[in-house]
Amino acid sequence: MEHRFEQATGQLIVRMPREVDHHSSGQLKQETEALMGRYPVRGLVFDFRDTVFMDSSGIGVILGRCRNLRFAGGRTRAIHLNRQIQKIFQISGLHKVIDVEL
Amino acid sequence: MVRKEMKMEFTSQSENEGFARVAVGAFIAGLNPTVDELADVKTAVSEAVTNAIIHGYDQKEGKIFITCQVAENQVEICVIDTGCGIADIEKAKEPLYTTRPELERSGMGFTFMEAFMDEVWVASRVGEGTRVTMRKRIGKA
Numbered sequence: 162m163e164h165r166f167e168q169a170t171g172q173l174i175v176r177m178p179r180e181v182d183h184h185s186s187g188q189l190k191q192e193t194e195a196l197m198g199r200y201p202v203r204g205l206v207f208d209f210r211d212t213v214f215m216d217s218s219g220i221g222v223i224l225g226r227c228r229n230l231r232f233a234g235g236r237t238r239a240i241h242l243n244r245q246i247q248k249i250f251q252i253s254g255l256h257k258v259i260d261v262e263l
Numbered sequence: 264m265v266r267k268e269m270k271m272e273f274t275s276q277s278e279n280e281g282f283a284r285v286a287v288g289a290f291i292a293g294l295n296p297t298v299d300e301l302a303d304v305k306t307a308v309s310e311a312v313t314n315a316i317i318h319g320y321d322q323k324e325g326k327i328f329i330t331c332q333v334a335e336n337q338v339e340i341c342v343i344d345t346g347c348g349i350a351d352i353e354k355a356k357e358p359l360y361t362t363r364p365e366l367e368r369s370g371m372g373f374t375f376m377e378a379f380m381d382e383v384w385v386a387s388r389v390g391e392g393t394r395v396t397m398r399k400r401i402g403k404a
């Protein structure tokens with residue numbers, strides 16, 4: 162999984178896989194957790210620019226990391242969502258919990 | 264009225280989730296679905312298949328069966344497992360209800376199936392398995 166950490170702002174940007182489903186979400190969760198342990202993360206950004214599909218499996222991954230970061234006072238964002246992923250965010254209410262930029 | 268049908272059977276590994284979505288998507292291509300309609304159907308299939316793998320078979324090996332029929336402008340998809348079954352179907356369908364919060368499941372699968380398809384029926388018996396039947400009209404917009 163590609164990622165970038167911006168020292169100045171404390172932002173960790175994670176490139177989401179092409180398809181976020183139960184099959185890919187285990188590794189996604191593990192790698193994101195590992196990165197959050199390695200860097201002093203103040204903001205977490207899930208970048209969906211490469212992602213064509215996400216189902217409910219993605220919700221747990223995002224919410225779980227968002228909660229962990231919130232304990233430390235950090236914010237979570239999701240960017241570059243396609244229409245299918247926007248629908249998933251809207252129906253699940255995820256768009257009310259984390260900041261979304263299309 | 265021309266009626267086309269396909270059946271598939273596969274083992275319950277998570278790799279097969281993507282395969283199931285793509286296979287159903289390819290099968291309904293003849294109905295000329297819009298990009299959004301195709302995404303809706305693939306999401307619903309993914310939810311039902313994932314449920315069979317995680318809940319039905321508790322991530323152990325089992326078989327999943329999908330039948331898919333298209334007639335006129337309608338698609339009907341059945342996703343079947345012979346796993347543990349659901350004791351309270353109404354409860355299971357409630358948004359945010361999940362029996363596996365420790366696996367970070369969010370309890371949104373049935374809600375998505377109902378949002379993305381026109382009709383969803385669930386038949387299940389504890390110890391025997393679960394059948395989810397979903398219908399959607401394609402090209403109604």
Ligand SMILES: Nc1ncnc2c1ncn2[C@@H]1O[C@H](COP(=O)(O)OP(=O)(O)OP(=O)(O)O)[C@@H](O)[C@H]1O
Nearest residue numbers: 217314318319355361362368369370371372373393
């Ligand atoms: N095929 C199945 N076999 C047995 N139990 C099932 C099956 N499908 C669903 N369930 C039960 O219904 C509950 C709700 O399913 P639903 O898909 O809505 O949420 P989830 O799978 O728990 O979470 P999510 O889909 O958001 O990851 C599950 O937690 C499970 O207890």
Ligand SMILES: [Mg+2]
Nearest residue numbers: 310314372373
């Ligand atoms: Mg589910």
